[in-house]
Amino acid sequence: MNTTAPARLSFTDVEVEYRSRGRGRVRAVAGVSLEVSPGQIVGLVGESGCGKSTLARVAVGLSAPSAGTVEYAGRPVTPLGWRPRSGAEVGLQMVFQNPYASLNPRRTIGSQLLDGVPAAVAGSARRARVHELLERVAMPTSAAQRYPHQFSGGQRQRLAIARALAPEPRMIIADEPVTALDASSQAQVVNLLVGLVRDLDMGMLFISHDLALVHEIADVTAVMYLGRIVESAPTRELWREPRHPYTRALIDAVPQIGPTPRLPAILAGEVPDPANAPTGCRFRPRCPHAFAPCGEQPPTVDLGGRSVACWLTDSATAPTVARSL
Numbered sequence: 021m022n023t024t025a026p027a028r029l030s031f032t033d034v035e036v037e038y039r040s041r042g043r044g045r046v047r048a049v050a051g052v053s054l055e056v057s058p059g060q061i062v063g064l065v066g067e068s069g070c071g072k073s074t075l076a077r078v079a080v081g082l083s084a085p086s087a088g089t090v091e092y093a094g095r096p097v098t099p100l101g102w103r104p105r106s107g108a109e110v111g112l113q114m115v116f117q118n119p120y121a122s123l124n125p126r127r128t129i130g131s132q133l134l135d136g137v138p139a140a141v142a143g144s145a146r147r148a149r150v151h152e153l154l155e156r157v158a159m160p161t162s163a164a165q166r167y168p169h170q171f172s173g174g175q176r177q178r179l180a181i182a183r184a185l186a187p188e189p190r191m192i193i194a195d196e197p198v199t200a201l202d203a204s205s206q207a208q209v210v211n212l213l214v215g216l217v218r219d220l221d222m223g224m225l226f227i228s229h230d231l232a233l234v235h236e237i238a239d240v241t242a243v244m245y246l247g248r249i250v251e252s253a254p255t256r257e258l259w260r261e262p263r264h265p266y267t268r269a270l271i272d273a274v275p276q277i278g279p280t281p282r283l284p285a286i287l288a289g290e291v292p293d294p295a296n297a298p299t300g301c302r303f304r305p306r307c308p309h310a311f312a313p314c315g316e317q318p319p320t321v322d323l324g325g326r327s328v329a330c331w332l333t334d335s336a337t338a339p340t341v342a343r344s345l
């Protein structure tokens with residue numbers, strides 16, 4: 021592994037196309053460029069079906085992009101299974117929505133954690149490392165002798181996080197890691213995960229449909245719609261001044277509490293099937309501000325530290341509605 025390159029995850033013009041019977045060609049990811057730097061939490065948000073999980077799978081080599089490149093620490097991430105796992109994949113670990121995706125129900129927790137501990141850790145230090153991993157996720161060391169089904173959902177997810185940490189990754193890809201948990205476990209697991217990422221100075225791509233949660237934890241938020249990143253910005257700026265109508269709609273859909281409570285607005289319509297994606301701007305059929313230029317795909321415009329793909333931000337085409345956004 022190239023140890024001099026920073027442990028940065030970079031997607032460049034990534035496309036992923038599925039061929040499925042009945043639906044034909046499904047372009048689930050349609051040209052995504054995104055970076056996650058060491059020590060940074062990037063939140064990726066969007067409604068169901070926008071292509072978030074597909075992008076996560078490509079990041080860890082579980083799927084191959086049909087175009088574009090994914091690099092980690094300066095090396096291409098290539099699909100698993102073709103050769104032994106390389107440093108690129110070991111440096112990146114994934115936490116799934118369902119902990120059973122990373123925990124084998126038929127093996128003890130201890131043996132599964134041992135599998136992940138680097139070979140360089142030898143002898144009795146291996147078992148000590150397993151105990152250390154359990155302590156890191158606030159589980160008793162006795163958990164090592166038990167099986168996944170003997171734990172609650174929240175505990176299982178903590179054990180899946182310990183499994184992800186075992187190979188000492190520098191970057192975590194967390195795909196809806198708390199969506200399947202009850203509300204109190206959700207908060208615990210998110211706090212644990214974010215605390216670990218910060219303590220160990222790792223990077224994290226945190227995928228969620230929950231913009232309010234991403235607002236709490238992410239340094240940068242990228243908003244995905246039907247296979248494309250429509251807006252990306254430091255989280256605070258994005259929340260304070262969303263530039264894309266889809267981002268605005270997602271923020272409006274979050275219930276507001278506090279001195280001036282407000283009921284959430286409903287985002288009109290549904291995400292179209294990517295097998296039948298609209299031409300031009302993909303958000304056009306649901307956008308309250310759609311106008312003639314939206315028949316063409318908008319370019320992604322760099323606004324200095326943030327980017328947006330919307331004709332409303334183009335000074336040549338933007339009509340007065342831009343000011344009302």
Ligand SMILES: Nc1ncnc2c1ncn2[C@@H]1O[C@H](COP(=O)(O)OP(=O)(O)OP(=O)(O)O)[C@@H](O)[C@H]1O
Pocket residue numbers: 038039040046048066067068069070071072073074075229293294
């Ligand atoms: N193996 C597959 N074969 C065909 N189509 C697929 C496959 N996996 C995903 N898709 C389609 O690709 C699109 C994006 O799916 P993906 O799961 O990446 O979205 P998502 O934003 O993560 O949604 P969710 O939050 O519901 O998981 C969807 O239209 C989905 O039906």
